[in-house]
Amino acid sequence: MEQDELLNNEKIEKVLSPHPLSFMKYQSLCIFLIIWGLLSLWLANFSEYKDLFTINEWFPIVVWALVILAVGVLASIVAIRWLIFFMYLGIVLLGIGLVIWQNWIQGPWIVLPIYTVAMSFIGFLLVEWFRISHKYIISNHRIVFKGGIITKEERTLRYDKISDINSKQGILGQIFSFGTIIPISQSGFGLGADQSFAAGGVQLGDKKAKFLGLFGGGREVQTPRARSYYELHGVYPYKEIKKLVESMVQGSVITQYQQEQVEFQKEQVDIQKQMRDLLKMQNGPKTGGKNDKEDE
């Protein structure tokens, strides 16, 4: 953060980036590609099933593509993100296109495994690029979230606007001491929704006349969720950062005890005002009388 971006009396406490393993859900997609690339190489060239792959020149390509697409579908369903499937589809189509274009179909089964491993390395690089694009600045006044590879995004959150802090630490985070902290603002920024939907179909009637009914119901649950640019994603050391953020929020927000003290002080002021008025009222007629006499 540059000096001119700082506010008056602002002091930077910490500048953070996500932990290298904090984007494991994306890295695991690349790890799968490495494993499948090496496994397919072994299956078609060295394993006891290698004869199976020589039946037809397209057979290994079909197996290779189907496994990648199946895992893509599975990962997309689990992560509820179809981008994964389309990414894998892109890899498959590009691979097949490359093989046809260069006429590598009849050669030894080596090109596509190497291509798969190479694609996974590119994937790792992209994930790493995405990771290092994140920058979280914790100052004594606010938290600044910065990120974006092409489009730069920035979010500033003042501590007095934070209503809640959600923090989570997965198993990998617990092992490597990193975790995610989501500051939820009073406007609800930092909250997402989990949706579940149930549906049932009914078919009525015989062969000639059919009636199909579909009944369904949905449910939504608010849950702390934000994009990695808008949360302290996979910060290290987790416990220390969490303590720092909480202490900053506590320092900016009036606590229950302080509220009670303010109320008490208000009451004291009111009482003192009432007493002053009473004293004025008591003293008022006497002084008035004297004046009257003097006037007379």
Added chain:
Amino acid sequence: MNGSPVDIIIFAPLAPIFGVALLWFIQLLFIEFQKLLLSKIKRNHQAFCRFTNFIGILFQSICHALGFTVTKSGIAHFKVTVDYGRVKPKKNRKGLFEWISNSFLFIGPFFLPALLILGCFVLINGGIDVTSSVNYTFAEGVINFFSNVYVLLEKFIILLVRIDLLHPVQLAFFILLVFLGLGIRPSYIGEDKRRKVDMMYDLRNIWSHITRKPLYVILLFLLAYVLSYLSVLFNTNWYVFLFSILGWLSVTSIVALFIAQVIILLIKTTDEIPGRLKILTYITLPLSYIIMRMIFFVFSVEIYGYKTISLLVMILSTVLVTFLLLYYKTNKFKTKINMKSLKKKTKET
């Protein structure tokens, strides 16, 4: 059938029990040594220690949950973290059910990971041979038990010596062996020393579990005796075979622990190498193996046991690189200029 009736009736049923107890004690010693090694590297490798803790706690919790499932108590809550595991039953059962679920908790972590490894080993190896005899004496029982254990140990060692680390299934088995070897311990290596959690602590736990309900232990012994008499009656020595499975589990654990300890020892030794040079050791380990295998593959060298040779080269080269790095990089008294020229220089000045 040879042997005195007293031997067959009183002492023979105890033979495999003693065998299991002995192997289990050796397993405990290995666990204790592993904990010692882990505590030595804890400072520099906290994440690694936390990982081993997690595996241990995971299996402990699974065993606990298994105990509740077997006793039909149900599982209301199951939580596993790096520091602790928590399993709560739906119904709080007392008496024998509670004792059984606690037995799973105390003894299960010693055997459950080994059961997984053994299952994989049987799948790869295609079964294990079992020896049996028609004599049901104490001595024959001991011989039978240890013969069965020896058969497994021999096959296990042969598999490890001939393991092909470029074969996905065998590599996966080896990784599983190492991972589970790191987690075969019920007690915890914590972030800070809260209390003394060692072999004696585990034994005390188990002893108090036994002495709290001695009647159940007596019942278990009686059951063992009945099974022994039944196997004599039907002239099939499956009583020893039953205990041999427990012996196999112990031996499997010991092998897994040994391999895990070698890896921990390597980590501990490389820690003494200053700077980033220690990476060389970790690079040498896979690289030497892959180079050897490529040499054998590319030049089509037909040597019997080329996988073993590759493994041997891998181990030796790693040890050599580590030793050389330790020798040349940790010698604090060695000066950059040799002593003679240094003396000359000091005289001149």
